[in-house]
Amino acid sequence: MELSRPHGNNQKRFLLNPTFPLNEIFFISLILQSNSMRHISIVRLPLPFLFISLLTLSSCFDKGCIDPMASNYDSLADRDDGNCKYAFATDETKDAFAENYALIAHAMYQDAYAQSEAMRELIHSFVANPTIPGLQACKDAWVIAHIPYSQAEVLQFPGSPVRSSGGVVLHERINAWNFTPAHIDYVKDSLEAGIINQAAKYPQIDAALLQGLNNTVDGKRITLGYHVIEFLLWGEDKEAVDELSSGKRSFKDYDTSDTNVVHAARRGQYLSLSADQLSNDLASLVNGWSPLGGSNYLKTFQAYSAKKQTRLAITGMVLFGQYELAQNRLLTTLTGLNPEREESTFSDNTQRDVFFNVLGLNSLFRGRYGMSDSTYIEGASLYDVIAEQDSSSANQLDVLMRKVMKASKEVMSPYDYQVSLEQAAGLGPITDLTVSLEAFGERLTEVAAELNMGIQKDLPLQD
Numbered sequence: 119m120e121l122s123r124p125h126g127n128n129q130k131r132f133l134l135n136p137t138f139p140l141n142e143i144f145f146i147s148l149i150l151q152s153n154s155m156r157h158i159s160i161v162r163l164p165l166p167f168l169f170i171s172l173l174t175l176s177s178c179f180d181k182g183c184i185d186p187m188a189s190n191y192d193s194l195a196d197r198d199d200g201n202c203k204y205a206f207a208t209d210e211t212k213d214a215f216a217e218n219y220a221l222i223a224h225a226m227y228q229d230a231y232a233q234s235e236a237m238r239e240l241i242h243s244f245v246a247n248p249t250i251p252g253l254q255a256c257k258d259a260w261v262i263a264h265i266p267y268s269q270a271e272v273l274q275f276p277g278s279p280v281r282s283s284g285g286v287v288l289h290e291r292i293n294a295w296n297f298t299p300a301h302i303d304y305v306k307d308s309l310e311a312g313i314i315n316q317a318a319k320y321p322q323i324d325a326a327l328l329q330g331l332n333n334t335v336d337g338k339r340i341t342l343g344y345h346v347i348e349f350l351l352w353g354e355d356k357e358a359v360d361e362l363s364s365g366k367r368s369f370k371d372y373d374t375s376d377t378n379v380v381h382a383a384r385r386g387q388y389l390s391l392s393a394d395q396l397s398n399d400l401a402s403l404v405n406g407w408s409p410l411g412g413s414n415y416l417k418t419f420q421a422y423s424a425k426k427q428t429r430l431a432i433t434g435m436v437l438f439g440q441y442e443l444a445q446n447r448l449l450t451t452l453t454g455l456n457p458e459r460e461e462s463t464f465s466d467n468t469q470r471d472v473f474f475n476v477l478g479l480n481s482l483f484r485g486r487y488g489m490s491d492s493t494y495i496e497g498a499s500l501y502d503v504i505a506e507q508d509s510s511s512a513n514q515l516d517v518l519m520r521k522v523m524k525a526s527k528e529v530m531s532p533y534d535y536q537v538s539l540e541q542a543a544g545l546g547p548i549t550d551l552t553v554s555l556e557a558f559g560e561r562l563t564e565v566a567a568e569l570n571m572g573i574q575k576d577l578p579l580q581d
Contacts, residue, residue: 182195182197211498219427226266229489231401253367261467275431300312302349323384328341329341347393354367372389433573437578439479452552468532479519507569
């Protein structure tokens with residue numbers, strides 16, 4: 119074997135004699151300092167030993183973050199592990215995400231308000247002239263009107279307009295669903311029940327009365343909102359679960375010309391007032407997030423730091439996705455004795471509610487919301503914020519969110535029938551969705567803590 123001298127610009131060139139034994143090889147060890155060669159050792163080694171040595175040498179390299187600009191930079195690492203974190207470098211992205219979040223919030227509520235107005239007009243027309251087609255038109259409008267609000271439920275973080283507005287928790291007046299219908303109107307077992315039929319106790323049905331009675335008696339006396347309107351349009355669903363049917367209220371319940379119908383005028387008045395109040399409450403949420411508003415909630419939100427804005431957004435996503443939807447709605451129906459303890463029990467619309475709840479969660483995670491007019495609000499996403507700091511965690515959440523979306527598409531309608539099947543089998547798409555939502559929420563909570571945006575103190579206490 120021949121070894122060359124330094125060759126041009128201090129380069130080193132090594133030449134192997136073509137006559138060296140095939141079963142042996144020379145292992146050359148170089149110790150370099152500056153640009154000059156200080157020591158050369160040449161060792162004659164068997165070829166198998168060399169391979170083992172090289173494998174051992176390669177395993178000695180430590181993996182870690184080798185970017186000095188990262189917050190988890192490892193000065194001892196030799197190779198990058200692809201897990202660098204940049205917790206200090208994302209205010210610009212957080213600002214962009216917060217701006218897009220506010221635009222999406224406004225768009226969601228704007229859609230909900232527009233659809234509620236369309237439903238309100240149909241309800242007023244129906245009450246004035248009750249017909250079978252008129253009642254069906256109101257039902258169809260209710261289904262469409264509930265879609266954008268189902269997506270907007272993810273916006274419920276502490277202090278948000280829907281959770282706190284002038285001393286009123288608007289969400290409890292807009293979308294409360296676990297209530298006793300007998301507080302409102304007749305039911306199968308009590309034909310004289312409810313505010314509508316108790317004229318002596320409630321001689322005048324007006325907005326003040328319904329607002330004052332809402333959310334009393336431990337939250338069970340709900341008198342306003344989407345699901346009160348749902349009950350007044352569909353009536354009780356008392357059929358067996360395997361009948362696959364919804365409520366069967368007749369348009370005759372609103373026919374004031376039929377002397378056999380009791381309190382038709384009061385029922386129509388109640389339905390009209392409920393539709394009016396819903397539109398008013400949704401309009402207040404639109405105004406709260408409007409970029410054209412004066413001293414509204416949007417201005418308060420914009421005054422927060424980028425870190426706090428992001429933390430609030432994450433809090434709302436975890437509070438709704440993991441706790442409200444997964445635990446309070448899905449898991450409760452699966453473990454309860456009554457499979458009809460579901461959100462839209464009168465119309466059997468719960469499967470749609472669940473899907474659009476999940477779609478709203480996905481919209482904020484990906485920064486893209488499809489409006490009712492087929493246009494899009496699109497911009498920086500929560501995924502972008504996390505990916506800039508920790509791409510590995512962002513990709514984990516991306517996978518978990520895809521699982522949530524996939525599971526939500528597999529839930530069948532009617533929901534109560536699907537629940538009965540899963541209670542018997544012990545597994546199914548509702549179970550899968552519950553598990554997926556909890557996994558996403560738990561990981562998002564962990565990531566928020568890792569990125570110094572901890573939200574644990576804002577979450578419900580767990581036993």
